[in-house]
Amino acid sequence: MPAVAADIERFLEEMWLEKALSDNTLAAYRRDLADVERRLRGKRIDQATTADLAECMAARYQEGLKARSTARWLSCIRGYYKQGIRKGRLETDPSLGIAAPKLGRALPGVLTAREVEQLLEVPTVDEPVGLRDRAMLELLYASGLRISELVNLPMVSLNVRQGVVRVVGKGDKERLVPVGTVALQWLRHYVDTARPVLGHRHQTSALFLSNRGEAMTRQNFWFAIKRYAEKAGIQKAISPHTLRHAFATHLLDNGADLRAVQMMLGHADLSTTQIYTHVAQARLKALHAEHHPRG
Numbered sequence: 001m002p003a004v005a006a007d008i009e010r011f012l013e014e015m016w017l018e019k020a021l022s023d024n025t026l027a028a029y030r031r032d033l034a035d036v037e038r039r040l041r042g043k044r045i046d047q048a049t050t051a052d053l054a055e056c057m058a059a060r061y062q063e064g065l066k067a068r069s070t071a072r073w074l075s076c077i078r079g080y081y082k083q084g085i086r087k088g089r090l091e092t093d094p095s096l097g098i099a100a101p102k103l104g105r106a107l108p109g110v111l112t113a114r115e116v117e118q119l120l121e122v123p124t125v126d127e128p129v130g131l132r133d134r135a136m137l138e139l140l141y142a143s144g145l146r147i148s149e150l151v152n153l154p155m156v157s158l159n160v161r162q163g164v165v166r167v168v169g170k171g172d173k174e175r176l177v178p179v180g181t182v183a184l185q186w187l188r189h190y191v192d193t194a195r196p197v198l199g200h201r202h203q204t205s206a207l208f209l210s211n212r213g214e215a216m217t218r219q220n221f222w223f224a225i226k227r228y229a230e231k232a233g234i235q236k237a238i239s240p241h242t243l244r245h246a247f248a249t250h251l252l253d254n255g256a257d258l259r260a261v262q263m264m265l266g267h268a269d270l271s272t273t274q275i276y277t278h279v280a281q282a283r284l285k286a287l288h289a290e291h292h293p294r295g
Contacts, residue, residue, distance in 0.1 A: 081094070113250060
């Protein structure tokens, strides 16, 4: 049984007395809190910040631990802080800034730059639908948009001259996101050649149109992404946020400022963006261990 600090022992004893928890549950709590202590590398759990806990959680994701296990782990941590505040031992709860894992869904792996290239090259761009999909994929990777934001873009949201799109995100908050030269070229090509063909039956303000001339739906494009990923031979778990994850991680890999990435992603809380820094750091450590002679 892992040894833990005195404050954790006190918490476990209180849980046993007040909630009559079983030995198995207490043992699981002990393991989870010992895991946090280990990951904090010398810092006590009552000194941890939200960023510290986000880093611990990101490390669990990188190790491939299941979402259900991490959800229980976070629940235990929250219980520790809640009890500490109730007893007057603690003043703040840093775990409140940590989002619980979504159960039943695999955390999507972050695609490498080469895997993104393979995915982008799959659509047949000499056909209107393929050109539309290439433009959408390029925009996703260049901007980090959510798919729901992407399919809801009106034509007027694209400013070709300035190279930006105006996005209405969660909570109806607007933000301007840079597009980048390559994505802008594909968008121009789509707007000039494919969109008029797809939209000849209907008048619509939507930027991206289905083969029936109606606005694209989130579900239709998600199915297209899965199909393209399969054709590209990508083995990693794919989600609607796959290119959004790649966008953020690759920016941070190359030295982008965290707050700038937060603004482009439309995150209200910096701690939500923080996880990408640890994904990037974990990848750099893995590369170092693999390739450095003293790794």
